[in-house]
Amino acid sequence: MTARSPLAWRGVVEGFYGEPWSHADRLAWFDRAGALGLDHYVYAPKDDPWHREEWREPYPADRLASLASLAAAAEQRGVRFVYAISPGLSMRYDDPEEHRTLAAKCRQLLEAGIHSFALLFDDVPMDEPEALGRAHGETGARFERGFLRPAGIDEPVLLCPTDYAGVAATPYRTGLADALPADARLFWTGADIVVGEVTAEQIRLAVESYGRELVLWDNFPVNDFDRSRVFLGPLTGRATAPGLVGIAANPMVEAAASRFALHTVAEWAADPEAYEPAAAASRAYAEVAGPGEGLRTLVDACSAWPPGAPRWPRLDELVSHERWDAAEALLGRLADTHAEPGTAPDLAVQLAPWVAAARAAGAAGVLACRVLVADTGGPAVPDVDTLLAARRALEAEYADVARGAVLSLLDAALERLGVAPQRGRGDGALIAVLTGENPAPGDRELVEFLGASGFRAHLGDDPAADLLVVTRAAPEQLAASAAGRPVPLLAWGHLVPLGMASASTVPLSLDRIHIADADHPVAAGLDGEVVVYRGRSKLTIGDPPDAAAVVARDPESGRAVIGVTPAGATLADGSVAPAARATFFLAADGFAPWLVTPEARTLLLATVRTLLEPS
Structure with a gap:
């Protein structure tokens, strides 16, 4: 008998900074999302001016038609399209006309076929926390009374607070709880904005601090804070507890590459107790990349989470034990990274910079290992010029696949050949x-x-x-x-x-x-x-x-x-x-x-x- 997930609300929030997903990216995700069980999609791209800076202004006809077609396509595929509006940068909360304007803007979207909404107050200045929290709570209550219920929408208010990370009670949360409807749901990112784990105790404390049910806005596998990296590994370190009713994963700018991680999010959300990250990652690879092994080592090298975790533990372990032959073999597989003939075209295009970087890192690492293992025999030892050329080629890649580890290997190999490390200004400081x-x-x-x-x-x-x-x-x-x-x-x-x-x-x-x-x-x-x-x-x-x-x-x-x-x-x-x-x-x-x-x-x-x- 299949376990029933405690999470009733499961989906993806397109809430990252940077280039948004394309129309085609979103449609391709909808094709997968319903079947995976991630059946909510929150539209919140930061660069849509009508979503954020120009929230008061109605959408132009062409942009409104595009949103309407997206919402219809999502619904056809079993995905609930949630339009998020973010008025916090400029809203005058004590002006009744502002609340009428907010409702009017959402009525335009309602008439276009969008029937779910969220209010976002993330990433806005917070100078008087308790007063601001109360203003946001009152805005949520007025939005429910003045728009949601008259429109026949009986969903709870879904709101992202300004104080969206951490577990402790704060003045902002006190003010918010005083005014927000009791059944409202809040987005929460965990103990911090980007986290390696979410524990049951953290959830308990956070629910207590807000006094409301929470939807985990999981900033995984988002990469807007470091565009040189992709995060292709499985979700890890997530727990559930009473009061956590959902998850919304914030994906990468690269929509197709996000599928590796999002497939594992779906597995976890469907049955958190039975979830096993390695097995989920293997199934995700087969579903996203297909049967070929051409991307396998790249995915392994880019599976670390959180962002500050060791990048590629498998390589680190081999290097720490000076197992140069095994390290050379692993890096050789990285150098052979390629998209298989049957790879989805959008995935091949979006991963192309990291495929090139993987090949450069793998090739450079192989050369370094041959120098470091030279005293035990093996292929001809590369000369200094060859190593320096490989180092320059690796540094020229914007995409980052094991760059730091391989540069360290190259420096060690150069030192073995009597050349000082090739560091830039202040590197290693x-x-x-x-x-x-x-x-x-x-x-x-x-x-x-x-x-x-x-x-x-x-x-x-x-x-x-x-x-x-x-x-x-x-x-x-x-x-x-x-x-x-x-x-x-x-x-x-x-x-x-x-x-x-x-x-x-x-x-x-x-x-x-x-x-x-x-x-x-x-x-x-x-x-x-x-x-x-x-x-x-x-x-x-x-x-x-x-x-x-x-x-x-x-x-x-x-x-x-x-x-x-x-x-x-x-x-x-x-x-x-x-x-x-x-x-x-x-x-x-x-x-x-x-x-x-x-x-x-x-x-x-x-x-x-x-x-x-x-x-």
């Missing part, structure tokens, strides 16, 4: 991110990003750090301790106490900066106005010392948002900089993956590398 006891999601994301960029990074201080990052969440005493350290310092918090600015402010509702010195290495080739946030947010402005190079300014006030002060220069408080210092434009949310643009990432990485340059 130890970076300590100073933050508070409860780090902001952006602080965790920063560590992930720096780690993926070739550095050793972690949260918290370290006396051996080569560079310190002072975030706004860092306690005053911890930030002050960084002031006199003779290591480079990057900060967007505590600028005045650190002597890095004579004055600092954080204006609201800005999303771009102006590059004032395009020739400076921190500008990274960017020029003019650069959009750094995916929506209006807070920008840290600081008036740096006279000796600072102002790389970027606030386009409205003209004040500095990126300033670099060299070692030995006089700081704003009259002290001398013991090492290079740089102010940066991030604010309380820091390096949050839902906030910063690729250009912001480029600027931050260029700033880090510049600070780590030898004086």
Whole structure:
């Protein structure tokens, strides 16, 4: 007898940042989703302006027709199309006309054939948490009274709160619970935004903190925070508990490649107690890739989760035991990665960059292993030029398949041949991110990003750090301790106490900066106005010392948002900089993956590398 899943609500939420799925991507997913049991699809692409920034405006006729055809196609395939609207960036909650406008917008969609809705208040500023929570709860209640019930929709209000991660009671959640209908359901991402596990105890605490049933908005296998990677492995580490009534998996930008993971989400959701990740992954591979083995090693190399977990444990184990022959064989299979003749065309196209990267990594790794095993015999040992050429070819691939592990192998092989490691500026440097006891999601994301960029990074201080990052969440005493350290310092918090600015402010509702010195290495080739946030947010402005190079300014006030002060220069408080210092434009949310643009990432990485340059 088949076990009955405790999850009544199962589906996918297209809620990532970046290029949205195409119409064809969505139709192809609907073809699978109903049969898999992931029979809800939440439409929430961040780049649809009528969904988010222009939520008040009716859809133009052509876009409305496209949505109507999607909803009809989903329903025909047994998938419930849920339209999510995200008014939180600009809604005036105390204005009754705003609530009428919200209802009118959804009535346009109702008349087009869409019969399920969700309210999203994720990723918006939260300055007065309890009041904001109450406003969101009241909006949900008015939406139920003013639109859902008059439209004949008897589903509970489905809402994503601004405070959507974590398990503890908060002022926002108190305000939300005071006003939201008792039967409303809330999206929740787990103990953090992207998580490796969701435990029964975490669920219990979260349900208690919200006072409502939860649908797990599972940020798996989403890759919008690191577009160089794909996550092709199975769902792991998920539990159920009373109060968790559903799951909505947030997929990758690559819709076809997401199927490997989403098939396993469907298996887990159908029967959590019987779910076995390895078996589910094997069945998913057969369903998605077909009977051929051409993509098998690529999938294995890209199966790690969460993003900060060891990338390819199988290779790591062989290398740690210096089993070079076995490592060479494994990397040889990676070098032979290919799409089989019967591979679905959309899957072959979307995975093509990672197939190329896998082949480059595999080929380079094979050469390195031949050098490392040379003293025990085997094929002719590659020469230095061959290894360097393989390294350059691997580094040229944007897609990342085991890049870090293979670069380390190449460096070890080059050292065996008497050549120093071929590192770029600051690669391998130890970076300590100073933050508070409860780090902001952006602080965790920063560590992930720096780690993926070739550095050793972690949260918290370290006396051996080569560079310190002072975030706004860092306690005053911890930030002050960084002031006199003779290591480079990057900060967007505590600028005045650190002597890095004579004055600092954080204006609201800005999303771009102006590059004032395009020739400076921190500008990274960017020029003019650069959009750094995916929506209006807070920008840290600081008036740096006279000796600072102002790389970027606030386009409205003209004040500095990126300033670099060299070692030995006089700081704003009259002290001398013991090492290079740089102010940066991030604010309380820091390096949050839902906030910063690729250009912001480029600027931050260029700033880090510049600070780590030898004086």
